[in-house]
Amino acid sequence: MRKVLITGGAGYIGAATTQLFLKKNFLVFAVDNLSTGKNLLTHKNYLFIKSDYSSNHILNLLKKEKIQDVIHLAASIDNNESVLNPKKYYQNNFFKLIKFLENCKKAKIKNFIFSSSAAVYGEVKTFKPLAENFILTPSSPYGISKMKGEMLIRKKKYFNSIILRYFNVAGPTFDNKFRQNFKSYKHLLKKLNEINFSRNKNIFKINGKNYDTIDGTCVRDFVHVQDIANINYRSLISIKKILKNDYSLTLNCGSGKENSVLQIVKKFKIISKKNFKIIFTKPRIGDPPFLLSDNRLFKKKLGLKFFGINKIIKDLIK
Numbered sequence: 001m002r003k004v005l006i007t008g009g010a011g012y013i014g015a016a017t018t019q020l021f022l023k024k025n026f027l028v029f030a031v032d033n034l035s036t037g038k039n040l041l042t043h044k045n046y047l048f049i050k051s052d053y054s055s056n057h058i059l060n061l062l063k064k065e066k067i068q069d070v071i072h073l074a075a076s077i078d079n080n081e082s083v084l085n086p087k088k089y090y091q092n093n094f095f096k097l098i099k100f101l102e103n104c105k106k107a108k109i110k111n112f113i114f115s116s117s118a119a120v121y122g123e124v125k126t127f128k129p130l131a132e133n134f135i136l137t138p139s140s141p142y143g144i145s146k147m148k149g150e151m152l153i154r155k156k157k158y159f160n161s162i163i164l165r166y167f168n169v170a171g172p173t174f175d176n177k178f179r180q181n182f183k184s185y186k187h188l189l190k191k192l193n194e195i196n197f198s199r200n201k202n203i204f205k206i207n208g209k210n211y212d213t214i215d216g217t218c219v220r221d222f223v224h225v226q227d228i229a230n231i232n233y234r235s236l237i238s239i240k241k242i243l244k245n246d247y248s249l250t251l252n253c254g255s256g257k258e259n260s261v262l263q264i265v266k267k268f269k270i271i272s273k274k275n276f277k278i279i280f281t282k283p284r285i286g287d288p289p290f291l292l293s294d295n296r297l298f299k300k301k302l303g304l305k306f307f308g309i310n311k312i313i314k315d316l317i318k
Contacts, residue, residue: 001045003027003067004236007053007100008074010037012180013115013166016173016229017071022046023174024233029067031058032074040177054096054103062107070104071113071232072097079119079142086141093145097152105158111239112161113232114153118221118254118293119143120165123286127212129294132165132250139286154248162235162242167254167293171224171312178225179316188220188261192268193316195276202276206261208283211290217261219290221254224307224315228253234302242301254293255306264309271310272317 004021008014009030014037021028022043031049032039039048051057053074061067075093076082082089104112121130122137138144153161170189172179180190195201209216231253235242243249259267265278298304 001025001027002069003029003065004069004071005029005031005058005062005067006071006073007031008037008072010034010039010041010048011073012037012173012178013169013225013228013232014073015041015178016225017073017232018046019174020226020229020233029061029065031061038178052096054099056103058100059103059107062103062109067107068110069236070109070111071115071236072100073115073232075115075146077117077142079140082140082142082145089141089145093142094148094152097149101152101156105156109159111236112153112156112159113235113239114149114161114163115232116146116150116163116165116250117143118165118167118252118291120147120150121291122288124288124291127290129256129292130252131294132252132297150250157247159247160239160243161248162239163248163250164231164235164253165250166228167221167223167252167291169225169228170222171226171307171315172318174226174229176315176318188264189222189268189312189316192265196268196272196274196317204265204276204278205281206265206278207281207287209262209280211283213260213289215260215262218287219258219260219292220264221257221292222259222264222309222312223253223255224312227255227304227306230304231302234304238302249301251298251301252293252295253298254295255308256293256295257306257308258290258292259309264313267309268313271313
């Protein structure tokens with residue numbers, strides 16, 4: 001049975017990824033410090049380790065179990081929090097990664113999948129889809145930490161690596177138990193779903209209405225977390241085919257379908273049948289008006305299709 005180590009395995013994307021790998025008959029070793037995640041999974045082929053991913057305990061595990069595949073999802077991910085506490089993000093997302101990669105070298109792992117983010121592009125001014133070779137100008141410590149992580153991994157030639165830049169991830173996991181539940185997380189669909197399940201909230205605020213977009217609100221690219229789990233899985237099992245003669249590749253993980261904030265809010269109202277008032281407030285500082293993935297390279301390498309925003313909303317309100 002093939003083994004895989006999934007860091008951040010008790011988190012949102014980690015849980016979805018773990019569930020899929022178990023379904024695909026992998027022996028999954030999930031490591032998480034549970035700072036934000038919850039270990040709710042039980043399976044005969046699942047072993048959970050509460051630990052820091054960069055610890056010697058995980059190094060010993062890699063060696064003992066002769067694990068050759070790693071999906072690295074562990075990270076601090078709140079963009080806004082990173083501005084208030086940059087040291088936390090540089091420590092968790094970059095400096096610990098340095099040690100973890102050295103441990104992976106010592107353990108002789110062969111394949112490494114790294115979860116990055118569209119935050120590496122920063123406050124883009126363009127209104128065109130972003131390709132992987134677009135200049136990186138991250139504006140937050142979170143985005144900077146991910147960019148530095150990407151640069152570090154590309155230098156490592158002792159394993160195969162694929163760097164995946166996730167765009168706006170949403171929707172529930174396969175078992176419907178995990179969502180974006182962090183209190184500080186300001187995700188659009190998270191806030192909409194809070195209104196859906198609340199008796200008291202009947203007003204939804206949209207930041208900004210004068211952007212140069214289809215309806216004046218920001219445009220985003222949403223991806224179902226189940227699609228992300230499938231991307232993680234397919235990237236690993238097809239890594240040699242994807243890389244061919246190279247040792248590292250970066251791929252955008254976005255649907256390539258644009259939806260404005262207002263369009264999504266209106267769709268949510270229709271699908272959820274929840275009546276609430278929409279009001280507009282001041283734009284958030286640093287919010288790019290348009291953030292859309294150019295996923296042509298992704299389609300060429302993986303050939304996967306994405307669920308649409310309607311599917312994400314329907315799954316969320318179940």
